[in-house]
Amino acid sequence: MSKIEDIKNDIMRISKKDICIMEVCGTHTMSIARTGIRSILPQNIKIISGPGCPVCVTPSGEIHAAMQLAKNDKFMIATFGDMLKVPSGDDFLQNYKNVKVIYSPLDSLKLAKQNPDKEIIFLGIGFETTAPLIASTIKTADHNKLNNFSVLCMHKIVPPAIEIILKNNTDKKVGGLILPGHVSAITGRKYFDFIKKYKISGVVSGFEATDIMSTICLLVKFYESDKFDIVNNYKGVVSEHGNKIALDMMNEVFDIQDSQWRGIGLIKGSGLTIRNKYKKYDAADKFNIVIENIPDPKGCRCGEVLMAKTTPKDCTLFGKACTPSNPVGPCMVSSEGTCAAFYKYDL
Amino acid sequence: MLVFPLVRVFYEVIMCLAVPVKVIELMMDNRVKVDAGGATLEVSNMLMPNTKLGDYVLVHAGFVIEKISEEEAKDNIGLWSEINQK
Numbered sequence: 562m563s564k565i566e567d568i569k570n571d572i573m574r575i576s577k578k579d580i581c582i583m584e585v586c587g588t589h590t591m592s593i594a595r596t597g598i599r600s601i602l603p604q605n606i607k608i609i610s611g612p613g614c615p616v617c618v619t620p621s622g623e624i625h626a627a628m629q630l631a632k633n634d635k636f637m638i639a640t641f642g643d644m645l646k647v648p649s650g651d652d653f654l655q656n657y658k659n660v661k662v663i664y665s666p667l668d669s670l671k672l673a674k675q676n677p678d679k680e681i682i683f684l685g686i687g688f689e690t691t692a693p694l695i696a697s698t699i700k701t702a703d704h705n706k707l708n709n710f711s712v713l714c715m716h717k718i719v720p721p722a723i724e725i726i727l728k729n730n731t732d733k734k735v736g737g738l739i740l741p742g743h744v745s746a747i748t749g750r751k752y753f754d755f756i757k758k759y760k761i762s763g764v765v766s767g768f769e770a771t772d773i774m775s776t777i778c779l780l781v782k783f784y785e786s787d788k789f790d791i792v793n794n795y796k797g798v799v800s801e802h803g804n805k806i807a808l809d810m811m812n813e814v815f816d817i818q819d820s821q822w823r824g825i826g827l828i829k830g831s832g833l834t835i836r837n838k839y840k841k842y843d844a845a846d847k848f849n850i851v852i853e854n855i856p857d858p859k860g861c862r863c864g865e866v867l868m869a870k871t872t873p874k875d876c877t878l879f880g881k882a883c884t885p886s887n888p889v890g891p892c893m894v895s896s897e898g899t900c901a902a903f904y905k906y907d908l
Numbered sequence: 909m910l911v912f913p914l915v916r917v918f919y920e921v922i923m924c925l926a927v928p929v930k931v932i933e934l935m936m937d938n939r940v941k942v943d944a945g946g947a948t949l950e951v952s953n954m955l956m957p958n959t960k961l962g963d964y965v966l967v968h969a970g971f972v973i974e975k976i977s978e979e980e981a982k983d984n985i986g987l988w989s990e991i992n993q994k
């Protein structure tokens with residue numbers, strides 16, 4: 562604890578100006594909530610959560626499309642557990658026997674081999690940390706000539722969402738960014754250099770309390786001295802250029818496309834689509850799936866929470882109509898969601 | 909003590925979460941066996957083919973995604989078990 566005390570004292574000593582620091586990673590959201598970091602920082606430093614939870618930023622229409630597929634007995638839906646309880650209307654994926662929770666996307670290929678009479682559709686959700694795994698799985702399916710496997714591709718990438726936030730940051734509300742450690746493990750630190758053009762600092766951070774506190778300290782130092790840079794504070798894990806094999810695999814299988822984000826809307830170049838070479842593994846293409854535009858649940862303020870325009874406690878549903886056991890919006894469903902973090906740790 | 913919480917992390921996959929583990933066996937077909945606080949798991953090293961025996965690596969949803977320093981691994985293994993005991 563003494564190391565945290567030391568960093569805290571450093572921060573107290575140097576921090577004079579009001580600053581809002583944004584994290585853009587669901588695992589940071591949870592770590593910051595769990596460790597109670599907000600409560601030990603001086604009042605002039607605020608930590609806010611941006612759109613870093615992949616399930617939370619997935620629009621209602623895509624959840625609805627996944628649900629429609631789950632109703633068809635010809636299909637078996639393979640998904641990470643986070644998706645099970647995301648509501649679409651009054652319905653959840655976990656209500657369907659055709660939905661299987663898997664640990665690794667490669668498990669969906671095993672399901673395909675074990676169930677030759679069914680189409681296994683994997684729900685591809687996640688940022689740069691996860692997309693290379695799905696690319697690798699698609700390539701493996703292709704190598705094994707599997708014909709009853711496809712991916713409903715809903716992957717997104719982080720930089721365009723950060724750009725939207727920073728372009729709208731004219732009031733300088735956000736004074737520093739805590740950059741996602743595990744996304745950066747794949748992409749490398751350099752991937753985030755574009756942030757410099759907004760004259761704001763970003764620090765790639767690990768997930769322990771000391772990691773996050775030292776990251777906050779660095780961001781405050783930059784802010785107080787009117788300097789900015791993109792630095793790596795997670796060197797044991799993150800390199801300058803990232804995992805080249807993973808990035809190449811991602812680029813070989815996926816192309817960039819525009820993508821809808823819940824709470825933000827359409828962001829140019831922020832999504833991934835399966836390239837023509839691997840199009841036969843694209844579930845949307847294979848089964849002519851149309852993603853409808855479905856409004857968010859009535860009263861739900863997840864969209865504003867995702868953009869840090871409001872806190873969960875300002876939402877009238879929070880903790881009353883919307884709880885982890887009976888969630889209304891995705892930020893309460895995902896274990897990485899801001900509302901779930903606020904509820905669990907009573908922030 | 910550590911086994912059950914870490915296994916929980918593995919099976920409740922969270923999209924951005926990666927877990928530090930040690931490689932204890934190199935297997936056929938781009939697979940390695942890793943020790944996650946006492947629990948043994950087989951994962952793919954397709955994205956990190958030069959994984960060696962004894963390496964500390966970050967595993968996300970059944971894939972090795974990056975090598976990590978031993979110091980970082982030991983710090984983080986502590987963190988993950990702590991998170992999951994909550």
